[in-house]
Amino acid sequence: MRLRAQFLAVWGAIAGVAIASGTARSADMATKAPPSPSCAQAVDGVNGKLGGFGGSFGNKSYYEGEGALAVPLGCEFGAQIDLNGGSFDGRFIGTVAGHLFWRNPAQGLLGVYGDFTKWDEFGGVRAGHVGPEAEAYFGRWTVQGVAGAEFGNSVSGTVGTVIQTFNVRTRFFDEVNLGYYPIDNLELYVGHRYLGGKNAAAFGGEWGIPMSHGVMAALFAEARVGENSDHGAWGGVRFYFGQKDKTLIRRHREDDPTNWNNGADSIYNGGGQTPASTGCPAGEVFVDGACREPL
Numbered sequence: 001m002r003l004r005a006q007f008l009a010v011w012g013a014i015a016g017v018a019i020a021s022g023t024a025r026s027a028d029m030a031t032k033a034p035p036s037p038s039c040a041q042a043v044d045g046v047n048g049k050l051g052g053f054g055g056s057f058g059n060k061s062y063y064e065g066e067g068a069l070a071v072p073l074g075c076e077f078g079a080q081i082d083l084n085g086g087s088f089d090g091r092f093i094g095t096v097a098g099h100l101f102w103r104n105p106a107q108g109l110l111g112v113y114g115d116f117t118k119w120d121e122f123g124g125v126r127a128g129h130v131g132p133e134a135e136a137y138f139g140r141w142t143v144q145g146v147a148g149a150e151f152g153n154s155v156s157g158t159v160g161t162v163i164q165t166f167n168v169r170t171r172f173f174d175e176v177n178l179g180y181y182p183i184d185n186l187e188l189y190v191g192h193r194y195l196g197g198k199n200a201a202a203f204g205g206e207w208g209i210p211m212s213h214g215v216m217a218a219l220f221a222e223a224r225v226g227e228n229s230d231h232g233a234w235g236g237v238r239f240y241f242g243q244k245d246k247t248l249i250r251r252h253r254e255d256d257p258t259n260w261n262n263g264a265d266s267i268y269n270g271g272g273q274t275p276a277s278t279g280c281p282a283g284e285v286f287v288d289g290a291c292r293e294p295l
Helices: 002-031 248-254 264-269
Strands: 047-057 060-073 077-088 091-104 108-119 125-138 141-152 154-159 162-167 171-183 186-195 198-210 215-226 232-241 271-275 285-287 290-292
Touching (some): 047 264, 077 264, 091 125, 108 141, 108 264, 125 264, 141 186, 186 248, 198 248
Antiparallel strands (some): 047 060, 077 091, 091 108, 125 141, 141 171, 154 162, 162 271, 215 232, 271 285, 285 290
16 A cells, blocks of 8 residues: 555656646647747757676675667657666676656656666566656756666575575665756766665766767766665766767756666665574564564
């Protein structure tokens, strides 16, 4: 019921914005001439990015390559696909994600988002997310986020003297950032993550380095501080490829939306351990040195 209430609340808020916007547009159409063919482009031509990062999450090593491709769909709409792949705790992890959205670069973005991750541990741990995505722009400030349903599978295996279980349950999730650009090529942000049933604060930034011919290099980093194993830090470099040279703030608002899923946070947070010899009572798992009820 909590998942349903949270999900309906998010969709209700977005529906209210859409209805209000539609009403305003209807009123304008009744009193004004038809709009000109030109409009605020949701995606400034086909563009993309490639990069890589490394660090740790949940006290485990973490390295991935990333890529994204965004395309305009007419004028006011766009789509993007994200691909990540690499190693988490010495085993392959890969993610595919998609965005379908309306955007006005002077105002914000509304869309739908979905992703799927697989980690090659114990035959395959899987996690997915789906829900509405939104951004709002206020000068040098950006508020952005995605929320909805998280889901996956449950697998287990014996590691030494313990039975390790990963159980990605169906529940609510959210990822939210408040970003600020002190200069056009630098973004700093704070955020909240509720993934794998655990809360965490996020702190990060990105520094764009202008190049030429529509290309920009950027250095980025993020740190997480949260419940139990929900902590880590990673950083890397990415290259933006667009139709023209532009600043980082413009690339974020005119080209490709945020890549939300880093792959490991939902999957690893869903785990627990049980001693292989003694075990825990039925319905409980061994977490942080004690038998507990699953999250």
